[in-house]
C-alpha cells in the first residue's frame with residue numbers, strides 16, 4: 439500500500455478525449471482513463487465498504503462495468519459522478535449479497551470494518567488529539583446505518599456538494615441536508631457517551 | 640454546555656448542517672449566526688459537527704500499489720467465468736429436469752417411480768424458487784433505497 443499523497447493522477451489528454459478514443463477501440467486510452475480514476479473510485483469504495491479487500495473487489499468490478507458501458511456515457515458530461523454512481527451501486531450490491539448470505543442483523547456485520555487502515559503517519563505535524571479523532575470518526579462510521587454512512591462519506595470524506603450528492607443519490611437537496619444532519623447527530627452520539635457531553639476538541 | 644437557557648431557535652436544526660457546509664442562502668446564514676451568538680448548545684453542536692467534518696476530510700487512506708491493482712485484475716476473469724459457469728449449470732439442470740419429467744410422464748413405468756421422480760424434482764424446484772424469492776424480496780426491500788425524509 440502507498441499513501442494517497444504520494445500518488446498524483448497521470449496528466450495528459452482530457453477525460454472527454456480519452457472517452458472518445460476509447461470508444462473507437464483505443465485500448466491505451468481506456469487504460470489511461472481507468473488508471474487515472476481508479477484511485478478515487480477505490481477511496482469511495484473503501485469508505486463505503488470499510489475494508490481494503492472488499493473495496494478493491496468492488497472497484498475492479500465497477501471499472502469493468504465502466505468500460506463495458508462506456509458507449510452509454512455522454513462524453514460531454516463530467517466523468518466522475520458517473521463512475522461514482524457505478525462504484526456506489528457495486529458496493530450496495532456487495533453489501534446486500536453479504537447480508538443475504540449471512541441472514542443476521544445488518545448492524546452486527548461490521549467486524550470487517552478495520553480502523554487501522556487509517557494511516558496516522560500521514561500527518562506528522564498534526565497533534566495527537568486530531569489523529570485520535572480521525573480514527574474514532576472512522577470507527578464510528580462503521581457502526582452507522584448504511585444510508586447514514588453513505589451520506590456522511592459523500593459529504594465529509596468525499597467533499598461533494600449538496601447538489602452533487604442530490605444527483606448521485608437521486609434525492610432532493612433538502613433531503614440531503616436533513617439526512618446528513620441526522621447522520622451527523624447519530625455519529626456524534628456514537629462518538630460521545632450520552633452522559634459525557636459533546637466536547638471533541 | 641454552561642449555558643442554562645434553553646435553545647430558542649426558530650429554524651430547523653438541520654440548517655446547522657447546511658450552515659457548516661456553506662449551503663445556505665445569505666439570509667439563512669445570517670439568521671443562524673445571530674442565533675449561534677446567543678445559544679451555547681447550538682454552538683457546541685455546530686462545533687462538534689465541524690470537528691467531525693475536519694477530521695474526515697483530513698483522513699489519509701492507504702491505496703493499492705500498482706502491483707496490487709495488477710494482481711486483482713488477474714483474478715477478475717476467474718470470478719466472471721465462475722458466475723457464467725453457475726448460470727450454465729443452472730440452465731442445464733433445469734433443461735435436464737424438464738426432459739426427465741417429460742420422460743417420466745410418458746413412460747410405462749409403475750406409478751411409484753413416477754411419484755418418486757416428480758417428488759424429488761418438485762422438491763428441488765421449490766427449494767430453488769424459495770432462494771430466488773428471498774433474493775428478490777431483499778432487492779425490493781433494500782435499505783438503501785428507502786428515502787428517509
Ligand SMILES: [Zn+2]
Pocket residue numbers: 646647648674678679680681682
Ligand atoms: Zn440553539
